[in-house]
Amino acid sequence: MKNVWNYRDFTLELDEAVVVARGKSYEEVGWGPWQFPSLSLTERGHVLCTWAVGQDSIEGYEDSVGDGVFCGMVSEDGGMSWRPRTAADRVIGVPMGNGREYFKPAAKNAYPAEWIGKHVPAYESPDGGMRLYHAEEIPEYPMTCSAREYDPRTGKTESFSMRVNWPHAAAGVFRSGERALVYPLESLMGIMGQAVPDGSGGLFFATYAHGFSAATGDFSMPDKYNTYVFHSGDFGRTWDWISEVLTTPEFLPEAPASEGFCEPNLARMPDGSRVMLLRTGSGCPSWLVRSADDCRSWSRPVLFDRCGVFPQLRVLRCGVSLAGYGRPGVYLRASADPSGLRWEDPVDLEVPDSCSYTAILPLDDTTALFAYSDFRYPDPDGGTRKTILTRRVRIRI
Numbered sequence: 001m002k003n004v005w006n007y008r009d010f011t012l013e014l015d016e017a018v019v020v021a022r023g024k025s026y027e028e029v030g031w032g033p034w035q036f037p038s039l040s041l042t043e044r045g046h047v048l049c050t051w052a053v054g055q056d057s058i059e060g061y062e063d064s065v066g067d068g069v070f071c072g073m074v075s076e077d078g079g080m081s082w083r084p085r086t087a088a089d090r091v092i093g094v095p096m097g098n099g100r101e102y103f104k105p106a107a108k109n110a111y112p113a114e115w116i117g118k119h120v121p122a123y124e125s126p127d128g129g130m131r132l133y134h135a136e137e138i139p140e141y142p143m144t145c146s147a148r149e150y151d152p153r154t155g156k157t158e159s160f161s162m163r164v165n166w167p168h169a170a171a172g173v174f175r176s177g178e179r180a181l182v183y184p185l186e187s188l189m190g191i192m193g194q195a196v197p198d199g200s201g202g203l204f205f206a207t208y209a210h211g212f213s214a215a216t217g218d219f220s221m222p223d224k225y226n227t228y229v230f231h232s233g234d235f236g237r238t239w240d241w242i243s244e245v246l247t248t249p250e251f252l253p254e255a256p257a258s259e260g261f262c263e264p265n266l267a268r269m270p271d272g273s274r275v276m277l278l279r280t281g282s283g284c285p286s287w288l289v290r291s292a293d294d295c296r297s298w299s300r301p302v303l304f305d306r307c308g309v310f311p312q313l314r315v316l317r318c319g320v321s322l323a324g325y326g327r328p329g330v331y332l333r334a335s336a337d338p339s340g341l342r343w344e345d346p347v348d349l350e351v352p353d354s355c356s357y358t359a360i361l362p363l364d365d366t367t368a369l370f371a372y373s374d375f376r377y378p379d380p381d382g383g384t385r386k387t388i389l390t391r392r393v394r395i396r397i
Contacts, residue, residue, distance in 0.1 A: 007344050009336040010320055011396040014347065014370075019377075020049050020073050020082050020388040026353070026375045032056040034386035035355035036310075037371040043090045047075040047361060049082070049371055051388050058110040058174060061187055079369040079390045093150055094194050097201020102236045103148040104205075105162070105190035110181035113173050115140040121173075122212070123222040128175065132210060132222055135169040143169065145186045147236050164189060164230070165240045170211030183209075189239070195232070196266055202233040204295055206276060208262040214241045221247050224260025227278060229295050245278065245289055245298050257281040261301075267313040269321065271338035277304055277311035282327050286311050290340065305331070305346060310357040313340075317365040320395045326356030330372045332393065349391075366395040 005012045023034030036052040050072035054060045073082040074089050093101030119138055121131040135141050143164050150157045164185060172183040188207050195203040208227045212219045224247040230239040247260035263279040274291040278301070286308020287301040304311070308325035315321045321340055323333040331346040351374050359371040370391045377387035 005344075005347060007334070007336070009397075010318075010334070012334050012344075012347070013394040013396065014332070015392040015394070017389045017391050018079055018081070020371070020390055021051070022377070022379060022388075023386040025383065025385050029386065031355075032060070034388065035373040035375070036357045037359050037373060037388050039359040039361035039369055039371050039390075040091045041361065042074065043092055044088075046089065047079060047363075047369060048085060048089060048091055049073050049075070049359075049388065049390065051373070058181060058183060058187075059176065060109065061107040061191065062109050073388075075390075078363050078367070079392055090150075093148075094203060095197060096149070096203065096235045098235045099152070100235065101150040101152070102195060102203060103150070103157075104194055105145045105147050105186045107190040108184045108186040110174060110176070110183050110187070113180050113182035116173055116180050116182075122170075123219065125223050130175070130210065130223065131173045131180075132212075132219075133171040133173065134212075135166070135171040138171055141171040141182070141185075143185060145184075145189060149236065160237065162189075162232075162236055163238050165238065166228070166230075167214045167241060168212040168217040169214070170209060172210050192263070193265060195236070196268070198231065198294065199268070202231060203236060204266060204274075205230045205232070205239065206264040206266045208260075208264060213246055214244050221249070221252075221260065224252065224258070225262035227261045227264045227276070229264075229266070229276075231295065243291070243296055243298060245276070245301070247280075251287060251301055252280060253284050258284050261287065263310045265311050265313045266295075267315055267321070267340075269315060269338060269340040270319045273339055275313065275340040277308065277313050277323060277325070279309050279311060279325075282309055283307060286325055288340070302341070304343075305333070307331075307356075309355075312358050312360045314360040314362055314368060316362050316368060316395060318395055318397055320366075320397075322360050322368055322370075322393060324358030324360050324370060324372070326351075326354065326358065326372075328352065328356070330354050330356055330358060332358075332370060334395070360393075363392075366397070368393045 032055040072085040123132040195205040227245040259281040289298040309327040311325040330351040335343040353375040376384040
């Protein structure tokens with residue numbers, strides 16, 4: 001593939017791939033381990049790359065991502081080379097108005113719901129595999145969980161209790177074999193990306209779930225996901241629901257894999273608006289919504305591309321936005337439009353066999369690091385293994 005794309009307002013350059021880490025072959029481990037990469041900065045300004053090491057399951061969240069103290073690989077040269085992570089490689093959290101750094105709740109496994117027989121579901125799927133309950137009617141389902149903050153002045157990380165004010169929140173119960181498992185609030189508030197600053201010392205956070213409209217309590221497609229947006233003005237202690245993007249039939253293809261608006265990724269655009277990219281399923285279209293009023297309302301969704309699992313959106317300080325997504329394939333897309341509405345044609349990284357989850361980390365005003373997986377990347381012994389890769393993206397204005 002070529003490495004330079006000349007657009008009207010800028011040039012995009014893509015470096016050759018660098019191996020971060022190799023796992024076992026796809027035939028040995030299958031789906032789940034050695035995929036879903038993430039990128040973050042450490043306190044020393046280095047880059048940390050982590051990835052999933054467990055199964056992709058509602059019962060495998062607590063051991064699915066290698067973000068422990070000694071897990072992952074670190075680059076001290078912007079992704080050109082990698083070494084194992086050490087205890088000294090502390091990840092930076094989201095800056096808050098109190099001078100501390102916020103870290104979202106750790107995702108928790110779904111757990112057996114012994115209380116299920118005490119309550120009447122508001123909805124049950126035709127196959128009986130999912131039941132939705134009004135969370136406010138279930139005392140056994142807490143709307144609080146624990147998050148963490150780091151204080152640079154003391155060097156200490158402390159946990160605190162956070163309250164989620166979510167009108168008409170749904171407690172979801174899912175069948176796993178012969179068991180009924182409840183999906184905990186920690187996963188709804190922890191499985192997605194970190195919160196993002198609101199520009200005034202507060203935080204925004206977007207997540208997704210099966211459930212009701214938080215505005216009305218109604219649901220039109222309870223078997224599909226909706227996206228919900230929250231705001232915290234008290235340093236993560238309280239999260240208030242402020243808006244939602246509900247799934248309606250016109251935005252879903254007639255495909256078994258269609259899931260509804262999920263895996264939202266939220267960013268502030270150069271013109272001050274907010275844009276979210278949304279998945280609707282594996283092999284299904286991705287969509288874009290825009291807010292001009294600090295996430296309180298959203299535009300009608302517009303098609304972003306024909307695919308787009310776990311879409312990632314980052315804005316460089318030079319004003320160019322980058323998006324990563326895929327399935328099938330892995331794609332990188334760029335835009336110089338300050339509103340984030342007009343995008344250049346996608347760059348195909350020509351990776352036919354991947355989880356297609358990507359990560360983008362800005363390195364400076366015009367450079368970012370792009371991470372992805374390749375399930376059949378050649379190894380030195382002539383075989384193929386599941387591999388985590390990065391490529392530097394450079395923008396020339």
